[in-house]
Amino acid sequence: MDPYYKPEHLPHFGDIGQGAPDLGRKFFDYYGAVFAQGALSEREKALIALAVAHTVQCAYCIDAWSTGALEKGADLEQMTEAIHVATAIRGGASLVHGMQMLEHVKKLGM
DSSP: OOOSOOGGGGGGGGGGGGGSHHHHHHHHHHHHHHTSSSSSOHHHHHHHHHHHHHHHTOHHHHHHHHHHHHHTTOOHHHHHHHHHHHHHHHHHHHHHTHHHHHHHHHHHTO
């Protein structure tokens, strides 16, 4: 069975603009500006991107930002900690929605 996710697609991400070159160029210009040094360092932005990649479960992004974080000077401990931060936020978001369940159950008198 041919896998849906193919790592060899990642190096060709820039080709995605073929069907709409102007939009592709605008996206990649924006993308480049977002990840440039600013109030946050490029390393900090790469760690954020790695954490978000795990949260949205994008296999391509995980590969790209694992590499990117290393290239920007992050180490395995920092990368793992960033993933745990994302996991805590995602888990907390799930749990806080439990308030909806509690409120509903209370209204039903159970």
